[in-house]
Amino acid sequence: MTETTAHEHRVTSEVGRLRTVLLHRPGAELKRLTPRNNDKLLFDGIPWPGRAQEEHDAFAEALRSRDVEVLYVTELLQDALEYDGAREQAIADAVVDLRLGDQLRRVVEGYLRDLHPENLAHTLIAGLAHEELKAGHGLVYRLLDEQDFIVDPLPNLLFTRDQSVWVGDRVAVTSLATDARRREADLVGLLYAHHPRFAGAEPVYGPSLEHLEGGDVLLLCPGVVAVGTGERTTPAGAERLARQVIGAGLAHTVLAVPIAQDRATMHLDTVCTMVDADTVVMYPPVAHSLVAYTVTLDGGDLRVAEPRPFLEAAAAAMGLDRLKVIDTGLDPVTAEREQWDDGNNTLAVAPRLCVAYERNIETNAQLEAAGIEVIRISGSELGSGRGGPRCMSCPILRDAP
Numbered sequence: 001m002t003e004t005t006a007h008e009h010r011v012t013s014e015v016g017r018l019r020t021v022l023l024h025r026p027g028a029e030l031k032r033l034t035p036r037n038n039d040k041l042l043f044d045g046i047p048w049p050g051r052a053q054e055e056h057d058a059f060a061e062a063l064r065s066r067d068v069e070v071l072y073v074t075e076l077l078q079d080a081l082e083y084d085g086a087r088e089q090a091i092a093d094a095v096v097d098l099r100l101g102d103q104l105r106r107v108v109e110g111y112l113r114d115l116h117p118e119n120l121a122h123t124l125i126a127g128l129a130h131e132e133l134k135a136g137h138g139l140v141y142r143l144l145d146e147q148d149f150i151v152d153p154l155p156n157l158l159f160t161r162d163q164s165v166w167v168g169d170r171v172a173v174t175s176l177a178t179d180a181r182r183r184e185a186d187l188v189g190l191l192y193a194h195h196p197r198f199a200g201a202e203p204v205y206g207p208s209l210e211h212l213e214g215g216d217v218l219l220l221c222p223g224v225v226a227v228g229t230g231e232r233t234t235p236a237g238a239e240r241l242a243r244q245v246i247g248a249g250l251a252h253t254v255l256a257v258p259i260a261q262d263r264a265t266m267h268l269d270t271v272c273t274m275v276d277a278d279t280v281v282m283y284p285p286v287a288h289s290l291v292a293y294t295v296t297l298d299g300g301d302l303r304v305a306e307p308r309p310f311l312e313a314a315a316a317a318m319g320l321d322r323l324k325v326i327d328t329g330l331d332p333v334t335a336e337r338e339q340w341d342d343g344n345n346t347l348a349v350a351p352r353l354c355v356a357y358e359r360n361i362e363t364n365a366q367l368e369a370a371g372i373e374v375i376r377i378s379g380s381e382l383g384s385g386r387g388g389p390r391c392m393s394c395p396i397l398r399d400a401p
C-alpha cells in the first residue's frame, strides 16, 4: 500500500496547468475485442493491444515530461481492493447482472473472492470468459453461449474522461449511458470511496443518477460548466448536474448544449475543446450552429434562459467579450475526417499547450498557426475506440487558470 500524504484534488478549468491526471493503460481487455463484439463494445475496429500500449505509454510520458503526475486506474484499484469493504463492493457490482441467475452468481462470487487484489483487479477490467470459469453443471452456465462473457470486459475504461469529472474539489462519478460501460463508473467510484489517496473526497454525482458522461462536461472557467446532451448525457442528466454543482456552490452557471445524437458526436468534447482560457477549437460545421440553454439558480429553483448561440452564451457566462474559436478553415471532407479521428479532442496541459493526435495534420497545423503549441502523439490503435487525448484523461489537479 502506498504511503499516504495529503493530496490535493481540484479542477476549475480546462486549461489551468495540469498537475495530476488519472489514466488507464489499456490491457488484456483489448484482447477480448472480436469482429463479433466490437460494435457492442463501442470500438470501431480491432486494436493491436501491444501497439496500443506503446502509444499509451508515449502519451503518459509526454505528460510526465511536462511535470504532470500520472495515476493509473489499475494500480489504484489494486490498492483499494486490499480493503475488504472495497472487495465486497467490487464483487457485488460485478455479479448484479441479471443474466447470471442465482446459482451462477454464487459460483462467480466464490471465484472472485478467491482472487488476490491484483488478479481481482485484472478480472474486473479484462472480464471473465465462459471458458475461464469451469462451472460445469448449472442450467445458466450450460445454456449461455460460449462466446458470452460471465463478467464483461471493459475496453472503454481507457477513456477515463467519461467515468468521473472533478468539479472544484468534488468529484462527479458519472452515470454511463451504455450497457457496455456502466461498470466502469462503479470501479472508478470504488477508488474514490476506498483509496487512501482520495480520503475525504465527497462525490457530487453518482452512477445511479440520470445518465451523464464526462466527455460531455467542459469546465469553461471557474464557476461555469457546459454540459452536452445527446447520445449519452440526457437532458435529465444535465439538469441533475446543474442542481448538484450549483447547489454545492461549485458553479454559478451551467450551460446545457444539445448535440447531434450520432456516433461521430457522442460527446461534446468530440466537437469542442478548450486550448486557452478564452479560446476553443471546434468542428467548423457546428461552431456557429450549437446553442446553449443557460441554467442558473433562482431562489431554490433552476432558472432556464431562452437558448442562444453557444459561443455567445458561453462568453456571457464567462464574463468575456467573446469566446475565440480557432478557425481550422478546413475543407468539409478533411474536417469530417479529422473530427472522426478526434482532431478536436485536445487535452490542454497548460494555456496554449495541448496534446493532440499526430494524424490530424491539418487541424494541428491550424492550431499552431493560431499560436497553440501542439504535443503530437500517435494514436492509430488507441483511436479505434473513438477517443482522443482529452477522452483518455481525467484531470485531478490543475492550477487555477
Ligand SMILES: NC(=[NH2+])NCCC[C@H](N)C(=O)O
Pocket (backbone or CB within 6 Å): 041, 042, 043, 156, 159, 161, 162, 181, 214, 215, 216, 266, 267, 269, 270, 385, 386, 387, 388, 390, 391
Ligand atoms: N470523452 C469521449 N469523447 N470519450 C470517447 C469514448 C469512446 C468510447 N468508445 C465510447 O463509445 O463510449
